[in-house]
Amino acid sequence: xxxxxxxxxxxxxxxxxxxxxxxxxxxxxxxxxxxxxxxxxxxxxxxxxxxxxxxxxxxxxxxxxxxxxxxxxxxxxxxxxxxxxxxxxx
Numbered sequence: 001x002x003x004x005x006x007x008x009x010x011x012x013x014x015x016x017x018x019x020x021x022x023x024x025x026x027x028x029x030x031x032x033x034x035x036x037x038x039x040x041x042x043x044x045x046x047x048x049x050x051x052x053x054x055x056x057x058x059x060x061x062x063x064x065x066x067x068x069x070x071x072x073x074x075x076x077x078x079x080x081x082x083x084x085x086x087x088x089x090x
Contacts, residue, residue: 001033001034001037003019017029017030018030
């Protein structure tokens with residue numbers, strides 16, 4: 001996690017949660033944020049690995065969603081693979 005102190009929106013008026021205590025140590029608030037980010041990154045990496053494995057096993061199947069709006073009658077989206085072939089998994 002990086003903090004850009006030159007960012008105009010960075011708190012300079014002692015509002016909000018403190019990130020470090022008087023001794024320069026992480027506050028409980030900052031530790032919770034860091035824990036969340038680490039957990040999120042871990043889940044992201046596992047999801048990426050899982051999707052790579054599904055692709056490797058050719059378990060994704062093409063889907064052709066069709067979007068409708070008021071201006072254009074319909075516009076199909078190409079090259080989307082949003083679904084797995086459930087029969088292949090079982």
